[in-house]
Amino acid sequence: METNKTYNKTDFTNKPLAKGYDCCTFIDCNFENVKLNTNTFIECEFINCNLSNVKINVASFKAVSFSNCKLLGVNFNDCNPFLLNFNFTDCDLTLASFYQLEIKNTLFINCNLTEVDFTETDLTNSSFNNCDLAKAIFEQTNLEKSNLRSAVNFIINPNKNKLKKAQFAKENIEGLLVHLDIIIK
Numbered sequence: 001m002e003t004n005k006t007y008n009k010t011d012f013t014n015k016p017l018a019k020g021y022d023c024c025t026f027i028d029c030n031f032e033n034v035k036l037n038t039n040t041f042i043e044c045e046f047i048n049c050n051l052s053n054v055k056i057n058v059a060s061f062k063a064v065s066f067s068n069c070k071l072l073g074v075n076f077n078d079c080n081p082f083l084l085n086f087n088f089t090d091c092d093l094t095l096a097s098f099y100q101l102e103i104k105n106t107l108f109i110n111c112n113l114t115e116v117d118f119t120e121t122d123l124t125n126s127s128f129n130n131c132d133l134a135k136a137i138f139e140q141t142n143l144e145k146s147n148l149r150s151a152v153n154f155i156i157n158p159n160k161n162k163l164k165k166a167q168f169a170k171e172n173i174e175g176l177l178v179h180l181d182i183i184i185k
Helices: 170-176
Strands: 006-008 020-022 025-027 040-042 045-047 060-067 085-089 107-109 127-129
Touching: none
Parallel strands: 006 025, 020 040, 025 045, 040 060, 045 060, 060 085, 085 107, 107 127
Antiparallel strands: none
């Protein structure tokens, strides 16, 4: 287990990874297409990293933050769900999947969440601050007590998702009514 280390501009596409990282920081690192299978990240921070298409079969993320990272096509639903906890700020998560995960209290701040799959995901008390949710999939998703007031481009059917006490801005409620095929002016 690597502890309290900082990795700066490291290319992990051709460097072996340790089995675990505790309180480590990764800055400007490249993980594109890397297999993070069974790797453990505890209280780690990823800043300006490329993690596009990483394979995370049974990888563990416990209290991990991603800032200004590229996470295109990452299947988070393949990671270890035990104590799973992460947050995203200024990240591009286009085509990522959180299918059937329990990720309550997750923060998404200024993120591109285009075509992200949140099917059957428990996002209770999560925040989507200034996030673009264009073509994101919400089916049987639990968004209770979540904050979507500044989120844009979402389409969420209230009949197919749990929305009790979720927060929306008046200007953005159109995305909750699309399924009714009505015209709002």
